[in-house]
Amino acid sequence: MSRRAPLPRHLPPPLLAVAHGTRDPEGTAATEKLLSRVRELRPGLPVVLAYVDVARHALADVLAALHGEVVLVPLLLGAGFHLRVDVPEALAAAPQVRARIAGALGPHPRLASALADRLAEAAAPAAGPVVLASAGSSDPRSRAGTAAMAGLLADRLGRPAVASYLCGGAPTPADAVAALHARGFRQVAVASYLMTPGFFARKAAATAGTVASAPLGAHDAVARLVLDRYDEACARGRSAVGRPAHSTTR
Known part of the structure; x- marks a missing residue:
């Protein structure tokens, strides 16, 4: 059989x-x-x-x-x-x-680890605050999520991280960097809280006076x-x- x-x-x-x-x-x-x-x-x-x-x-x-x-x-x-x-x-x-x-x-601790790695790859300053540059949204819940992600990144790095929005929110990355410079911080890095290269990633990278990390990518x-x-x-x-x-x- x-x-x-x-x-x-x-x-x-x-x-x-x-x-x-x-x-x-x-x-x-x-x-x-x-x-x-x-x-x-x-x-x-x-x-x-x-x-x-x-x-x-x-x-x-x-x-x-x-x-x-x-x-x-x-x-x-x-x-x-x-x-x-x-x-x-x-x-x-x-x-x-x-x-x-x-x-x-997002937000999630795994993303904080990825953001920290991208900053290290960009040779960002090891001290001083970081500006988290997100695409932004008109939805307050989405902006609150970005703020929570900044908190997770601050915990991961052991230094301040400030949420910013390339559109649909305030402050912009440029304004956040300017405010930190006005407070006496000379070394400020921008962490690109973006999935892939593109329009917003180029805007984040163009923030004056900073080193900007690459997007999260793969x-x-x-x-x-x-x-x-x-x-x-x-x-x-x-x-x-x-x-x-x-x-x-x-």
């Missing part, structure tokens, strides 16, 4: 990584490199990439090609407009998809955080179509 073929293992739900998007090819390459590291860390996990703005492939188009359960992990540092509005609207237009939505990546701590968010969403054990269920673990 012939043996039965073994039943196929249950595949985990795909990780649908949703990034903001940029016209900068270096930014797109950085996102793809980050997800390559995610795949290396979790062999066998299907990983799909979509963008909410500017770049291909648009979230709506990617969702149209998917069916069944997915875990949507925003490659976004804050819970702003894209996560609150764009993602739910795109999911509502794809009823064939059952999505668990993970929380935004740092190993970020890749591991993406998987943390995926696992947290899976652990909730229920679908939340069109309704972000932000992680309580920060």
Whole structure:
């Protein structure tokens, strides 16, 4: 009597990584490199990439090609407009998809470690305050998240860190640096609290009188955080179509 073929293992739900998007090819390459590291860390996990703005492939188009359960992990540092509005609207237009939505990546201690490494790579001063340069948001909750991230970075570095916003908030990085200089701090570094190279990263790097770090990019701590968010969403054990269920673990 012939043996039965073994039943196929249950595949985990795909990780649908949703990034903001940029016209900068270096930014797109950085996102793809980050997800390559995610795949290396979790062999066998299907990983799909979509963008909410500017770049291909648009979230709506990617969702149209998917069916069944997915875990949507925003490659976004804050819970702003894209996560609150764009993602739910795109999911509502794809009823064939059952999505668990993970929380935004930030704030989180893993990101503080990545930011500290990027500052060291830029040969930033080892003493003096740091200005955390975020993209900014009109959403006060997102700005509060940036302020919390500045606190985590200060704890990691053992020195002050000031939140700043390249748009949609105050102070700007330039204003934050000027205020610190006025208080007598001559050495001020800018930590780019941004995912990839692009328009905002260039603005952060152009802050006068400072050394600015590179964006987070494909740092190993970020890749591991993406998987943390995926696992947290899976652990909730229920679908939340069109309704972000932000992680309580920060």
